Amino acid sequence: MERVYREMNNVGGWNIALGVVMIVVGMAVGVLCIVHGGRLLRRKSDVLF
16 A cells, blocks of 8 residues: 555645646747747738748
């Protein structure tokens, strides 16, 4: 029974670590999207359709 609790503890720790990593990556991607969107808006007069 102790082995099951130990395994659940390990899985919980990994889930928390993975969640933190996903939040950081999501924020980085969001910032990059905002920066590149701003660049597009700044140069929208150069775009021809």
